[in-house]
Amino acid sequence: MSAHGHGTEPHAPVFTAAAARAELDDILSRYPTKMAALLPALWIVQRERGWVSEDGMREVAELLELTPAYVKGVVTFYTMYHQHPVGKHFVQVCTTSPCNVCGAEDVVNALLKQTGCGELGVMSPDGKYTVIEVECLGACGFATPVMINEDFIDGVTVERVPAILASLE
């Protein structure tokens, strides 16, 4: 089960667990360098802890024989690694032009209102939601696509928002 961090308490190590370690070893066997396992290793950290903390970066750095500063440089390049705890339901809405002309901004506004977030990128007071706008999700013919954690929902309209939120725990 994935745990989603709500505090800023330091991460417990991830790869001390035998299963995670075996998963990483398997990944390492696919590449000629250890560094190539960096993105996959960070994904494992985020899956297990909900976000990638400095502790998480240090742990990965040590395992892959990289410096923590190097790992941080990589983490900050990519948009999908959370460097802070996020709401239990991390909601990403595409508003790039193809979705924009189909009403994506209305979907964002409905989500901001009905989750209680009010503002983009701000966690709702109950810690349940964070809503952000993202660039093209590669599903433009199914406007508006919305990603909630690892789940992808096609064709979201303002009308569907209440039912989608109701289906989340």
Add this chain to the structure above:
Amino acid sequence: MGYPHQPHERETLVLSKHFGEAEARTLAGWKQRGGYRALDRALRMEPAQIVDIVKASGLRGRGGAGFPTGIKWSFMKPGDGKPHYLCCNADESEPGTFKDREIMRWTPHALIEGCAIGAYAIGAETAYIYIRGEFTEPIRVMEAALAEARAAGIIGSNAMGSGRKVDVWVHRGAGAYICGEETAMMNSLEGRRGNPRIKPPFPAVAGLFGQPTTINNVETLAAVPDILVNGAEWYTKFSRPDNPKSTGTKLWSVCGNIQRPGNYEMVMGFPFGEFLHEVCGGALPGRKLRAIIPGGSSVPIQTLDEAEGSLMDYEGMIAGGSMLGSAGCIVIDDAQNLVKQIARLVRFYAHESCAQCTQCREGTGWSQRIMERIVAGDGTAEDLDTLLSIADNMTGKTICVLSDSCATPIVSGIQKFREDFEALIKRRTMHPVAAAVA
């Protein structure tokens, strides 16, 4: 097929024939549909023979640039004693494009088969499929299909009993459009920031892990098995008689203000006007189509007239004032503020610039601010010239073409829809600072 719709009778179904069929995702279902015959045959051929067939088929890269695939493969020198790599580009992040997603969701084994054939043909034992991080479902489907293929010995150290090693792995991206650029993708795969590399050296000389590498788009590789089974000549027939340079079928992603958005598989050279109005159902009730971006957000915007007069192949779209690109067709109707949508595309490029090159880092940001100011009604008459001059500085001067791509909608928009910009500028209330310097 015009997935998620029923196939239209004017489509030519090759790649998309099995879209929507859940059984086609399984190894058994795929084999029932003739799957892995091409790989079996390929592994018994000399790599050079495969390269020759792909060359003769006229297949060109479906990732955007349209480079002939067989020629690209022939740059990989056999027997150089170095490990070779194949990277399958499944980063699909170009606004308007969502075809590779459907290939991976519905026919994962077609892609595995194409990757394995490609890898063997270029002398690689390992292929990585780099999938954008947001594609969680395609990743799950691909991982499941790879596990089945590996367990069945189709890929692995003795692929289909041939004695050849062909491994295929999924590598998940983590959110960055620029990682679709081939050298950025190699950096990302190596565990680095996704900055494009300066070329030369070209990937075929020093690519992934410094070794000879070929990068191909999902659709390009997925097209290969059918070419091997049916022959190069079969593939060349999917073209217009007067243009042998574009062959085969092409998936067109259609989105925006259109009756039936979806993926359509069309033969090269099909009339674009008939495609938009008939196959895709034309404009929404009570509205009119106004601007078309036919090949993903990086290609020039077309007027409706230009679009209606174009033919859907590489040369036909250029003659029609644009480019085929990734065939991600964005349709904008008369109910939209076109300038706002161009500004939104510019914001996309500004957000996605990797910031290595000054012209791109600064140019995308300046362009975004000026475009947004115009949309807000604060534009000045000089803004259009300023935009064009920034665009000029952003074109042809940077490490990769993201910078050029940002300039394209601005330049083509001002050229073809100047009245839309001017209407917004006329409404402006002069900004106090601008008024002071004016």
